[in-house]
Amino acid sequence: MTLPTTNTTTAAQVHADIDQLSINTIRTLAMDAVQQANSGHPGTPMALAPVAYVLWRKFLRFNPRNPKWANRDRFILSNGHASMLLYALLHLTGYDLSLDDIKHFRQWESKTPGHPEYGLTAGVETTTGPLGQGVSNSVGMAIAERWLEQHFNRDGNSLFGYRVYAICSDGDLMEGISHEAASIAGHLRLSNLLWIYDNNHITIEGNTKLAYSDDVAARFMAYGWHVQRISDANDLPSLEQAITRADAELTSPSLIIVDTHIAWGSPNKQDTAAAHGEPLGEEEIRLTKEAYGWPQEPKFLVPDEVRQHMNEAVARGEQFESEWLRQAEKYSRAFPELYREFELMQRRELPPGWDRDIPTFPADAKGSATRESGGRC
Numbered sequence: 001m002t003l004p005t006t007n008t009t010t011a012a013q014v015h016a017d018i019d020q021l022s023i024n025t026i027r028t029l030a031m032d033a034v035q036q037a038n039s040g041h042p043g044t045p046m047a048l049a050p051v052a053y054v055l056w057r058k059f060l061r062f063n064p065r066n067p068k069w070a071n072r073d074r075f076i077l078s079n080g081h082a083s084m085l086l087y088a089l090l091h092l093t094g095y096d097l098s099l100d101d102i103k104h105f106r107q108w109e110s111k112t113p114g115h116p117e118y119g120l121t122a123g124v125e126t127t128t129g130p131l132g133q134g135v136s137n138s139v140g141m142a143i144a145e146r147w148l149e150q151h152f153n154r155d156g157n158s159l160f161g162y163r164v165y166a167i168c169s170d171g172d173l174m175e176g177i178s179h180e181a182a183s184i185a186g187h188l189r190l191s192n193l194l195w196i197y198d199n200n201h202i203t204i205e206g207n208t209k210l211a212y213s214d215d216v217a218a219r220f221m222a223y224g225w226h227v228q229r230i231s232d233a234n235d236l237p238s239l240e241q242a243i244t245r246a247d248a249e250l251t252s253p254s255l256i257i258v259d260t261h262i263a264w265g266s267p268n269k270q271d272t273a274a275a276h277g278e279p280l281g282e283e284e285i286r287l288t289k290e291a292y293g294w295p296q297e298p299k300f301l302v303p304d305e306v307r308q309h310m311n312e313a314v315a316r317g318e319q320f321e322s323e324w325l326r327q328a329e330k331y332s333r334a335f336p337e338l339y340r341e342f343e344l345m346q347r348r349e350l351p352p353g354w355d356r357d358i359p360t361f362p363a364d365a366k367g368s369a370t371r372e373s374g375g376r377c
């Protein structure tokens, strides 16, 4: 059969090694779930599967058995419409999200709504869907991390040091809010922050040529960000190198612009806006699975070796957290009061006497601006 030729890498060139099997599992879970729901966004998870795979496999420090571990890295899928990408990862890495939950994608009261919702699904760090919001929240999270570091870490005794990763799309960057957030991130030199931009030239209405021609790299460089480009989302070594470089960047937030092809590998839907928000269709799924060298049946296939490979995240996560717990134990002996404060925060409680120094304001005939009273508080 004829494969799409616009890629640098074609489906046929991809070796059936464990990395590719895992990536294709993410892709086909997204295709099958959207088809079964007869609603959703298959193309973007298919394109971004390698990017998210490298990030989650090689960089992201998380513990699926304790999604609230305080020092975990944060991952935000700002293009929330690509939710099946996140659900596939959560399922495969051992979070509390079953294959049955995946099969109930977009069903009433399921844990897999069309767009990720904070508090409903373990491992979802913030609700996304309104474009621009997730990346903006990621800046808040990066500022919070910096505050935690400065407040709690002491020479040789650290509690905090996590990174914040977000994936975003054209729509995210078209929204003004993402640029306000990017501006303050650059100003504050939030080097604990990395955004990966899905540069697929497709939005809901068609090619980005219709409405978007920003020079994204120049715009972010002007904000003081460290900017890199990857021309092929299937180039795993380049992705790994770029994320390594971003992580090593100590003075500015990072953006990696990754050229991708929406619905990668789909003979008739790749690079089309139709792949953004419609199921591929049974026949196109058949053709795409053929292009991937993937069995047609069963649907929602997770090969045993992929299950085992991806599930290694559980042991890795327990290791990350237990190392941190040893450190935290040492910290609690060295700084018992600070540690108690940290524990209170974990329970979302305030320290005793927190409101002791808040001023009171007698009624003022002239009136006083809340801006001023707020400032004094």
Ligand SMILES: Cc1ncc(C[n+]2csc(CCOP(=O)(O)OP(=O)(O)O)c2C)c(N)n1
Binding pocket: 044, 079, 081, 082, 129, 130, 131, 132, 169, 170, 171, 172, 175, 198, 200, 202, 203, 204, 262, 276
């Ligand atoms: C603030 C906001 N406006 C509009 C929408 C509706 N919407 C959903 S996806 C999308 C654009 C899709 O393009 P892109 O972000 O590039 O995603 P891709 O198709 O490449 O995955 C829009 C406008 C939204 N989700 N949020």
Ligand SMILES: [Mg+2]
Binding pocket: 169, 170, 171, 198, 199, 200, 201, 202, 203
């Ligand atoms: Mg796009």
